[in-house]
Amino acid sequence: MVNLKDKIMQRIIYIGTCALFLLAASCNVLDVKPKGSYTTGNYWRNQSDALDGITGIYNILLEEDYTGFNEFVFDNCSDDQIRGGDHDYDQAIEDFKYDPSTYSVRVGWRWKYETINRTNNALIYIPKITDIDPAIKSRCLGEAHFFRAFAYWRLLVVYGEVPIITEDDVLNGNYNKPKVSSDTLRAQIESDLLQAADLLPETLASADKGRVSKGTAWGLLTKLYMDWNKLDKAIEYGTKVTTNANYALATNYADNFSVATGNNSEMLLAVQTVDGWGYSDFITYHAPRAWGGWSFFYPVKGLVDEFEANDPRKAICFMGPGDKIDIGTEVATYTADLSSTGRHYRKFCAWKPSGGLNYSLKTPLMRSADIYLLVAEAKIRTAGAGAGDAEINAVRKRASAALPPVAGAGMPQLMHERRVELCGENERHQDLMRWDKAKLIDITTYYNKPKLAYDGSVIEAARTFVRPKHYYFPIPQQEIDRSKGVLIQNENY
Template sequence: MQSMRNILFIGMTASLALGACKSVLDVNPQGNYSTGNYWRNQSDAVDGVTGIYNVLLEEDYTGFNEFVFDNCSDDQVRGGDHDYDAAIEDFSYDPSTYSVRVGWRWKYETINRANNVLIYVPKITNIDAAIKNRCLGEAHFFRAFSYWRLLLIYGEAPIITEDDVLKANYNKPKVTADELRAQIESDLNAAADLLPESYGDADKGRVSKGTAYGLLCKLYMEWNKLDQAIVAGNKVITNSNYALATNYGDNFKVATGNNSEMLLAVQTVDGAGYSDFITYHAPRNWNGWSFFYPTKGLVDEFEAGDPRKDICIMKPGDKVNIGTGIATYEASASWSGYHYAKFCSWKPSGGLDYSLKTPLMRSADIYLLVAEAKIRLHGAGAGDAEINAVRSRASKALKPVVNGTMANLMHERRVELCGENERHQDLIRWDKAGLINIADIYAKPKLAYDGTEISRGGKGRKFSKPKNYYFPIPQQEIDRSKGTLKQNPNF
């Protein structure tokens, strides 16, 4: 069986040719394959599915741009030289803002590739039954994942399925958020039925039943279906195949990134098939581009003695192994005086190590969502077991939570998942549930390490409800649809 590492190279050269759409979903084909001559055997099926994974490497998708949306939060401030990222941070974006529009294409390209798998793989006879099921499960999952990201960012979007592809029916109106949720739910249930629970070393990094159930838990939390979130989440946190890594830091190391806890990560390979995620996070003077800076509010959230602070955050005076030696981090490296250490790794020979995986979903996230659902349904203390599982993994010295409240849960999610593109969506979910007032939080300035307002992106912002729960549909997609797509309210 081909390893994930090997088939990444195949996918880079062949997978872009698998689409057949004549619509706003198009990507210019490359290579010599088409849907008419490609789907012949098991190797084609496996490589075709790998083409779906490869979309995650795109800079305008999970390689960078999806993480720009968490600049809205109070945890980080934008860096770099993209003026249009400022519009995301201060809620002044419009339907033409670059960061709003570029990811749309890659979400639908993923959907396109997944639809092709779902259409053509069932027709292949020269294939092992287990591999066929796995390929179909992977396609269902990634179609769901793409619609999930569309849901979180835009609220409403068109649904394109196999039937639409066969009928060349691509110019469709958007559906409601609930219709989008129902499609995601359906795909995730199909994925969970088809995918294996775990993989051997050669296939580490592929999505599993636990990945599908984890995203289903996240969907139900966003949908406010708390009972169902607990059911889906328990299928992850009670299964040893998805156990928390022994050490928190194992999730952010090249050698141990694909551990049992990592439900979904971008499978980067140094030298080929890599993402610039790490480049965007590392300091400029150490080979990076410095686009994401943690705030003092996030850093101060860590309790004394919590080892996650040093794993996650570079602070003034820290000694950092940059491969060729030990360097001292200085506050001048960042507008806030901090960087995310958890997303940085250097090779002994020098330069960034692009084999560091980009975490997109971990079991710890699901533990804490189950805890949240239990607290919201049954009151203080109901989520203690799940919160303490995450805390004790971080350090046995951390005091266990007793009769934990939503405040305890919010704290734990903030420090455990910092920088992993969860904070803004957490705050939106809690605001919609009446647990916080997100407008009050965002009205406060973002502070640098010394307590001063960060010079760029630090001013308090006005969050307008319900307008800023979602972003506008990209104007270029509305134009291409000749009016079939309608703009979101308030834009």
């Protein structure tokens, strides 16, 4: 088997120059010019080509305007964190004052459709390769189906309605297409994930840790079904994760945020990086400026105060005044003036012993703990309080035996557990909107409160969330212009 991290290191330059041939020319949803001397006529010849093509799909996750930074900006809308950088467009996102031309609204579109184009080509040409191990062929096709679903999933949660481009569209040169309904988009994601689950291996050899598995596909299906309000289906596929030892919760919560243990059984999907190769700026955007980072995300007082007094996750998640932080060259003392809120996320930072940020730390995109809590939520919403106790308690017990188990837990306890367990992992805003759509909460009461710093001072005034407008972001105006009117703007924009 081929080590994914080694493949990224060996192929990143190669992929950068030749993989763009996979993209169809004149596609309005992706403005990238084909480069290099490769074509579909002289590529996709053998197993090596298939593996390189799939590596090119994973490689997109390194992009700053995809998972590296821009996807996590959307959680600044939530009540958990505040922007810390100097981007005026980040403030527009946080204040719900964005428009179709706002930078963060438009730049991620390109990389999602680049993923889709690369996966489409893999799904067209890998089935035709004969010089390939059948298990590798199956895995490659499963990875292609999964990442097409993942790209459409991110398009769904950001924009709601977008065009679907599949293999037939590539073969027929049909790229300028209107957007489809959210349910049609969900059905496409579901189809790809079910095929991915059939094709992907359940377990991975140690050399292949970091690749997606059946559990990854089941996990994303669970998230899809929760968004779709198909709670029974969410329980069905989520339970495939929670009852499978291959996707067990890591022994320690901190294992998920450690260079040495990031690729554990719980990490269903993460951006794979090795310091010196495959740079992802996720750590850079989180670490304090004084210690090599850019300080773009600050947790606010409301989130920090949500943690129970004896919850060790609080110290793992945050840096606060007086904390001693090993930054390699010294053990530094955190002071409140390093952040406008007096806190930083600690869970997303790591330093090399010689000093400097350690880019071998993985960027978590989906963990089993998320799925445990979604199963608990679906059970509570279908069977009543207490139905999700086992899943909630599994997460709490892993955090610390000192945390008292829940009994008869309802939605308030579930909401608390998701907030503390997944803080900073780009889930809070989506959670609040899901609960608001289901009329479990009034989201405006969360967002019509100011955000507070560590000392209780106001650092962000109350904001106005308008439903249903703010459930989704607007379609980028540049894509509507390129489509010559085929794409129609989302309602209310």
